[in-house]
Amino acid sequence: MPAILLLASCPVFAVALELPITVTLEGTGEPVAGAVVSVDTRNKPTPDTAEIYQKNRAFHPQILVVPVGSSVDFPNRDNTQHHVYSFSPAKTFNIELYAGRPEAPIVFDQPGVVELGCNIHDQMQGFVVVSDTPAVGTTDDAGQVTLSLEPSRSSDSPGRIGLEIWHPRLPDNTRPITVEVTTSEPASVSLSLVPEAPAESSLDLLQQRFREL
CATH class of the missing domain: 2.60.40.420 (Cupredoxins -  blue copper proteins)
Incomplete structure (x- = not known):
């Protein structure tokens, strides 16, 4: 009996969930590197x-x-x-x-x-x-990142979570987009991105004008 009481009195710590996430380019399935992915947390x-x-x-x-x-x-x-x-x-x-x-x-x-x-x-x-939020990361060259999530609260939707995703080539890159995914399996998200801008000349226009003087 004492051993049972001791076990019952010990706090039970919920284990954080590790959620693997893959971000790809819409239409091609190519991995998207440099996407910032986060989840809102209490901490x-x-x-x-x-x-x-x-x-x-x-x-x-x-x-x-x-x-x-x-x-x-x-x-x-x-x-x-x-x-x-x-x-x-x-x-x-x-x-x-x-x-x-x-x-x-x-x-x-x-x-x-x-x-x-x-x-x-x-x-x-x-x-x-x-x-x-501390639950934030950036996708690697394979378009992958793993976030450590808090144990779910009673008010949370079971097995569902909202990811915030940002990339500099989003059509509106002033804010992240929100995508709902399930936490019971690795998440996969497809992004629509604008084409990459062409590389600029090694000289900016102001310095080019100076060279032409």
């Missing part, structure tokens, strides 16, 4: 620190996923100045023409998709995806 992520540096007139990485509240630095490693900005509702900011490291990092205090640009080099484009 919230811990803010972090990160950086997006500029090199060869490009943002590295082009897509950065950070928890809400994170600080991101934007060091310039080019031999030319940059002017980094964003007009996105999730974070509007402006780092005027600079070389080296800006005076302070940018704090991304609201969830959402933040598109980055450079006021000097129009071809530069980057994204910060600010997430308010």
